Amino acid sequence: MSVLGILIIIIGIGSIIFVHELGHFLFAKKVGVRVEVFSLGFGPRLFGFRKGETEYKVCAIPLGGYVKLAGGEQVEANKQYESFELPAKSVFQRFQIFFAGSLMNFLFAFPLGILAFLVGFSVPGTTVGNVTPDTQEWHSGIRMGDEIVAINDKEIKSFEQYKKTVLRASVGETLKVKVLRNGKELTFDLVAKGSKSILPVTDYGCIVEEINENSPSYKAGLRKGDEIIMVNGRRVVTNRTLSSVIMEKPEEEIKLVVLRKNTDGAKNVSAEEKEISFKLERRTAEGGGDKVFYKLKTDELYLPQLDKVSESGPAGMAGFVKDDIVLSVNGEKVRNWPALSKKVRSSPGKELAFTVLRAGKEITLKAVPYESAENQGMMDFTLKFGNVAAEAPEDSPFSKAGLKGGDVLTHFNGEPVEMIANMPEYFESNSPVRLTVLRDNKSVELNVVPVEKEYDYKPIVDTMTFHITFMNYGLVDSVTMGISDTLDWSLMTFQILWKLVKGDESPKDLAGPIGIFRIAYKTIMTEEYGRFLWFLMLICVNLAVVNMIPIPIMDGGLIMFLIIEKIKGKPVSDKTMAIAQYAGLAMVVALFLYVSYRDVLRPY
Numbered sequence: 001m002s003v004l005g006i007l008i009i010i011i012g013i014g015s016i017i018f019v020h021e022l023g024h025f026l027f028a029k030k031v032g033v034r035v036e037v038f039s040l041g042f043g044p045r046l047f048g049f050r051k052g053e054t055e056y057k058v059c060a061i062p063l064g065g066y067v068k069l070a071g072g073e074q075v076e077a078n079k080q081y082e083s084f085e086l087p088a089k090s091v092f093q094r095f096q097i098f099f100a101g102s103l104m105n106f107l108f109a110f111p112l113g114i115l116a117f118l119v120g121f122s123v124p125g126t127t128v129g130n131v132t133p134d135t136q137e138w139h140s141g142i143r144m145g146d147e148i149v150a151i152n153d154k155e156i157k158s159f160e161q162y163k164k165t166v167l168r169a170s171v172g173e174t175l176k177v178k179v180l181r182n183g184k185e186l187t188f189d190l191v192a193k194g195s196k197s198i199l200p201v202t203d204y205g206c207i208v209e210e211i212n213e214n215s216p217s218y219k220a221g222l223r224k225g226d227e228i229i230m231v232n233g234r235r236v237v238t239n240r241t242l243s244s245v246i247m248e249k250p251e252e253e254i255k256l257v258v259l260r261k262n263t264d265g266a267k268n269v270s271a272e273e274k275e276i277s278f279k280l281e282r283r284t285a286e287g288g289g290d291k292v293f294y295k296l297k298t299d300e301l302y303l304p305q306l307d308k309v310s311e312s313g314p315a316g317m318a319g320f321v322k323d324d325i326v327l328s329v330n331g332e333k334v335r336n337w338p339a340l341s342k343k344v345r346s347s348p349g350k351e352l353a354f355t356v357l358r359a360g361k362e363i364t365l366k367a368v369p370y371e372s373a374e375n376q377g378m379m380d381f382t383l384k385f386g387n388v389a390a391e392a393p394e395d396s397p398f399s400k401a402g403l404k405g406g407d408v409l410t411h412f413n414g415e416p417v418e419m420i421a422n423m424p425e426y427f428e429s430n431s432p433v434r435l436t437v438l439r440d441n442k443s444v445e446l447n448v449v450p451v452e453k454e455y456d457y458k459p460i461v462d463t464m465t466f467h468i469t470f471m472n473y474g475l476v477d478s479v480t481m482g483i484s485d486t487l488d489w490s491l492m493t494f495q496i497l498w499k500l501v502k503g504d505e506s507p508k509d510l511a512g513p514i515g516i517f518r519i520a521y522k523t524i525m526t527e528e529y530g531r532f533l534w535f536l537m538l539i540c541v542n543l544a545v546v547n548m549i550p551i552p553i554m555d556g557g558l559i560m561f562l563i564i565e566k567i568k569g570k571p572v573s574d575k576t577m578a579i580a581q582y583a584g585l586a587m588v589v590a591l592f593l594y595v596s597y598r599d600v601l602r603p604y
Contacts, residue, residue: 005524009517010062012536014040016105016543017065023104024067024097031093034084037068063513069097073558075571091566098558102544106490109540112533114482117473121530126156128179137177138380139312140188144372145235146179151190153178166192167492171504194496194505206236220278222258229273230257235375246280253279294427294450300392301420302337303405305384313380318354318367320381325357335405336390337383344369348377385419389437401448404439411436486537493545510595552577552584 017040028035034053041059048057071085081088086097126148131137142148148156151165152175169175169192177190206228211218228236231245232255246254256276304326310316326334329343330353343352348371355364369377391405392398410416412423413434427433432447473481499505511519516539523532550560557580565571572580 002525005521008524008532009520012520012532013516013539014062016108016536016540017041017062019104019108019540020101020543020547021065021067023100023102024069026104027097027100028067028069028086031089031096032084033086033089033097034070035067036070037066039067040065042066074574074577075565076574091562095559095562098555098562099548101555102547105540105544105547109486109490109537109544110483112482112537112540113486114478116530116534116537117481117485118475118478119530119533120473121528121534126159126162136190136193138310140177140190141186142177142179142188142190143181143370143378146181146186148177148179149185150178152176164488164492166190167194168495171499171502194499206242216278216281217254217256217276221274221276222256223260226258226260226274228256228258231255250280253277294430294452296397296423296425296427296433296448296450298420298423298425299338300336300396301389301398301403301409302383303386303388303390304334304337304340305386306381307384308382310380314367314370315379315381318365320354320356320365320367321358323358323384326354327357327362328355329353331355335393344379345376348372348375350377385421387417387419389420397448397451398446401435401446402444403435403437403446403448407437407439407444409435409437410443482537485534486541489538490541490545493542497545497549507591507594508598510598513592514596515598551587552580553588554584557584 021038021040025035025038036054038054038056039059040057041062042064043059043061046058046060048055050056069086071081071087073086075087079087086094128137128142128144128146128148131142131144148162150156151162154165156162156165166175171192171194173192175190175192177188179186179188208222208224208226208228211222211224228242230236231242234241234245236242254277258274258276260272260274306320306322306324306326309320309322326340328334329340332343334340334343347369349368351366351368353364353366355362367379369379372378387409389398389403389405389407389409392403409420409423411434414436417423427450430450430452432449435446435448437444437446496505500507520532520535523535547554548556548559550556552561561572561577561580
């Protein structure tokens with residue numbers, strides 16, 4: 001990890017904590033309450049100083065901060081307090097102090113939002129990337145390559161705008177989503193389900209971020225910033241398309257069509273198509289000389305067993321269910337997942353007869369693959385990952401080593417392997433690798449000799465980026481957009497919290513300290529400093545709102561007790577306060593542990 005990146009995150013999030021505690025500090029001073037401690041963080045003191053009546057310090061656990069006020073927050077009955085102590089102040093004065101932290105966070109969010117738009121940041125466009133059968137978009141009919149242009153006749157210009165529109169919709173509300181597909185305008189009914197409706201616009205586009213100047217593609221004319229739109233006559237929707245097409249016939253000439261932007265000023269941008277042809281060559285070792293790579297084609301080992309199936313798509317309507325194993329298509333046997341995929345890809349719009357194995361019985365299902373944006377057939381089911389081997393092709397290294405369909409892989413070179421996907425694919429030596437499998441409840445060892453791989457597509461483009469739009473504005477527009485976006489997300493935070501209360505949103509989607517750090521670190525490492533400022537704005541808004549939730553030990557809980565005190569004419573009893581604070585602490589700790597657990601499990 002980058003030390004500088006971690007330092008920037010600490011300063012950024014630390015500033016939010018500082019501003020929150022500064023609010024309590026300033027309003028305490030305003031009403032004449034003595035502040036004994038101003039602390040950033042909890043636990044052991046790292047460093048600090050004392051000035052006047054207040055000790056200022058930084059502590060070891062950077063998960064918040066606090067100000068210690070003279071007299072404490074609890075008002076004890078029949079006790080005399082000094083004028084500088086908090087319990088001696090009126091209900092309204094104490095309210096100001098408790099509310100000030102959230103108020104300062106809310107106010108601090110505005111300059112962060114303005115700076116974010118001024119610096120600029122990248123956002124995904126509106127063309128759909130990888131949309132899976134478990135999303136509402138899939139159920140509605142939206143597919144990879146579709147360009148979202150409007151929702152309920154309101155123009156959509158970015159994924160951020162799409163996300164906010166869907167999140168704001170009531171659960172169960174039907175949205176009219178207009179898309180462009182292969183030049184045709186289509187409209188789909190999307191039933192909003194909160195964050196469950198948000199499709200993953202993950203890997204759309206194939207834009208060259210970095211390119212090796214010694215590679216054949218660079219010598220042929222491919223450059224940084226080029227967007228690859230065609231490869232060997234096939235449309236490129238994602239970088240995976242490029243890789244899969246090249247790997248089909250790596251020894252043949254590769255023909256690319258790229259879109260190259262030309263600019264003669266900040267606002268005058270045009271683009272032209274260019275054709276680039278080249279052939280791959282073996283990767284060269286550092287210092288010169290050929291470096292031979294050997295490969296185990298592990299994708300041959302996946303059983304054609306289904307995981308997720310869309311109930312409303314071709315597969316679901318045909319009767320496919322989770323765990324079905326496809327045995328043949330139109331009477332032709334399929335050994336593994338790639339064989340099944342090849343059959344489906346070559347049959348867009350054509351009815352296929354699938355023979356599947358379900359609970360020990362063979363049944364036949366008929367379905368018509370839909371046509372994808374790449375003019376290939378696709379079915380709305382996904383692969384089930386595991387460690388049960390498929391029947392490998394006869395000429396593959398695995399079949400030669402004696403692997404049989406149904407063998408359960410347990411170890412690779414003596415190391416436990418839970419999924420076939422975890423096995424390495426590339427080697428620089430042709431030494432056999434050891435597979436340990438379970439066959440008929442007996443452990444069997446197999447020696448597999450990798451085959452020489454005389455091509456490598458990676459030097460074509462070292463890294464691909466998403467299809468993104470870089471947004472930045474002048475000072476006046478940044479002020480307008482920053483204020484508008486901050487207010488928008490403030491309102492949405494209340495709406496999402498209310499959906500959580502109603503059960504329309506799941507707490508599984510909440511991020512804790514680990515999740516926040518991961519997102520922030522990723523943003524910093526990609527040098528998206530405007531996005532990092534925007535992320536800090538979002539944290540500020542969330543902290544301002546969440547702190548007002550009436551949970552004892554939080555600011556909102558303290559305000560709740562003030563309201564009760566105002567109504568009753570006397571403070572809440574010591575016993576009631578103690579019970580409530582312990583209950584509140586238990587809730588906060590439980591939530592902290594839960595979101596941290598989800599953060600560890602969540603892929604980033």
